[in-house]
Amino acid sequence: MDINKNISVDERYILDMNTGVCHDLDNFEIECGIERLSKDCIFSSDNLYAEVKRHPTYKKKCKYCMNPKI
Numbered sequence: 470m471d472i473n474k475n476i477s478v479d480e481r482y483i484l485d486m487n488t489g490v491c492h493d494l495d496n497f498e499i500e501c502g503i504e505r506l507s508k509d510c511i512f513s514s515d516n517l518y519a520e521v522k523r524h525p526t527y528k529k530k531c532k533y534c535m536n537p538k539i
């Protein structure tokens with residue numbers, strides 16, 4: 470999937486390594502601001518628990534795309 474003109478990823482989750490916020494590309498919102506990210510500052514993975522949450526820069530899940538919408 471193309472996030473913006475500089476980044477295309479195949480994985481579902483991306484981690485913004487500057488802020489430590491993880492986004493779910495299946496549910497992302499305009500508020501996520503992922504179109505502003507650069508290739509150097511993201512880590513992408515399909516495995517949220519084994520890889521993203523164990524990444525040294527991980528801090529939290531995005532409140533826009535990773536909260537269940539009820």
Ligand SMILES: [Zn+2]
Nearest residue numbers: 492501531534
């Ligand atoms: Zn998000």
